Amino acid sequence: MVSRTIPVDPFDLVIFGGTGDLARRKILPGLFRRFCAGQMPPQARIIGAARSELDKGGYREMIREAIAEFGGDLTGTEGRLDPFLDRLDYVAIDARGEGGWSELAEMMKGTERIEAYYFSVAPALFGDIAERLQKWGMADDRARIVVEKPFGRDLETARALNKTLATYFNEDQIYRIDHYLGKETVQNLMAVRFGNMLFEPLWNSQYVDHIQITVAETVGVGGRGEYYDKSGAMRDMVQNHLMQLLCLIAMEPPARFSPDAVRDEKLKVIRALEPVASHHIVRGQYQAEPMNEAENPGYRTAVENPRSRTESFISMRTEISNWRWAGTPFYLRTGKRMAARSSEITVVFKDTPHSIFEEDAGRHRNVLSIRLQPNEGITLGVTIKEPGPGGMRLIDVPLDMTFAEALDPEDIEQVDAYERLIMDVIRGNQTLFMRGDEVEAAWAWTDPIIEGWEARNDVPKPYDYGSNGPTDSEELMRREGRAWREVSE
Structure with missing residues (x-):
């Protein structure tokens, strides 16, 4: 396989719902493949955020098992998994409360990297997470948020959700993902x-x-x-x-x-x-x-x-x-x-x-x-x-x-598809997002x-x-x- 990938700029990717099914099946295995392709810069960090009471080591072991199960053909990746897992961190967080937010804000503090926040959670939590990102100073100009479908269940709820996100982020910071x-x-x-x-x-x-x-x-x-x-x-x-x-x-x-x-x-x-x-x-x-x-x-x-x-x-x-x-x-x-x-x-x-x-x-x-x-x-x-x-x-x-x-x-x-779209988020390219x-x-x-x-x-x-x-x-x-x-x- 010949790689024509170009490394993206240094970034921090926070995955809310980082222990969930989508994160384990698609997002983390895809990021591992991007790492193996040489597209992930040395400074890049991936931070899982979820309710589960895990430490960094426990989260890394979970993702090790997820990549073994869902990563597909891992031929040629020998010796790459541990360096990838070294990029991973974890914070136990309450999307609707205050628990874990000060720890996450401290992790993100003082960096000059691109900040991307993947909302791999139920749409009912989108507004709560967006509000807390702003409250804790993480909704700055470098921030980008990725939201999964379903984006509303009708016109009324879609408008309400758009309005909520627009309270905290500009349209050019919002990436509504459709993996197709x-x-x-x-x-x-x-x-x-x-x-x-x-x-x-x-x-x-x-x-x-x-x-x-x-x-x-x-x-x-x-x-x-x-x-x-x-x-x-x-x-x-x-x-x-x-x-x-x-x-x-x-x-x-x-x-x-x-x-x-x-x-x-x-x-x-x-x-x-x-x-x-x-x-x-x-x-x-x-x-x-x-x-x-x-x-x-x-x-x-x-x-x-x-x-x-x-x-x-x-x-x-x-x-x-x-x-x-x-x-x-x-x-x-x-x-x-x-x-x-x-x-x-x-x-x-x-x-x-x-x-x-x-x-x-x-x-x-x-x-x-x-x-x-x-x-x-x-x-x-x-x-x-x-x-x-x-x-x-x-x-x-x-x-x-x-x-x-x-x-x-x-x-x-x-x-x-998820690999490509996540890298487009880091590049700031919204062409394939709604x-x-x-x-x-x-x-x-x-x-x-x-x-x-x-x-x-x-x-x-x-x-x-x-x-x-x-x-x-x-x-x-x-x-x-x-x-x-x-x-x-």
Whole structure:
């Protein structure tokens, strides 16, 4: 592996919720990989902050075990773990009280490093932590805060949260993180769109028939049942992850690749989204796995709510009311316990204006598929003559650029989304983070959809374990002469 990383400036990163699941599974293992890549300067410190009564040694041992369990392939990192752990410190802290804050303030006192505070905690604690950071003199001009989703559960709560954080920090100090935007292929989407003259002239309603965005998961709600049953697929996935993918695929070219230029264009897309009619929405709940219900129960059993009306699947049709996309449908789909784990954006181009071939040659369309996971890559389907005698028979073949195959694996540095985004925080680059007005605009579009099905007492459709969702979702496409791309690994 060849590293092209450039070390960032010296920094202190405080992780509130430093003993939690996200910190142990993603944040700390990712920082260890950045350390091994030579991106972390010698002066950098990582400080865990949580309620657990640990000392520095106990915290380091916890993170040692977390990296062994969740760090992935650690080949080539021999001898690096102890020097990394030496960077770690810990303070037991009460987010809503006074305990531990004087110790943390003393740790941060008198340094000239960048200060980043990662709020890896429940959103209900964001305001309390922000207030205490200011009270103890840590909310200065060098401070940056990272906040995890969910950022509110509707427009009202998102506005309130934005207002609370704005009391203590400027907008350019607030990093609302969506790990989907840190994925390699998501950023390659912008490179494909704006770095290739081949696509941009065709990227509009004149040439594009429709666009599909699918994020399918094979897992159920797992241990998130209590949270998920209050949120559902709409709040948990569509309002943030799928919305961001929609913005990137549909936005106008920004004047430059800079944070506000990119986010201004994304905001325009959200504000141009049409309301979604009730007959253009399908909601579903997964059923138990046949013959294995004890291990893989249905949704209502998993969330311990036998009358739940929360969706674990949603698909919908929407449009964007602007010159570029007027009349072009965008189909969004996400769900749990589906046939395969797959995140994909599919751009389906229109038929040729006139076919010179006989009817038995078949109907063929160019399809651009952008795979986010697994097997990240981009495939463009083109139509050719089927080899052999027997006349002009047409078939579709893929021009495939699977990154792992198209590029030399030894020349690719594998970077997790969290690794990339945390380093962007240290650099002060907000391009891949959501702005406050962007979050509020997304909720302003989402809220009426949720209010509509609640007013109708809508009940999600059941769908089979390991399927592509409710049959009504297929009908949503079929009645317009279209079909979902098959969900596959």
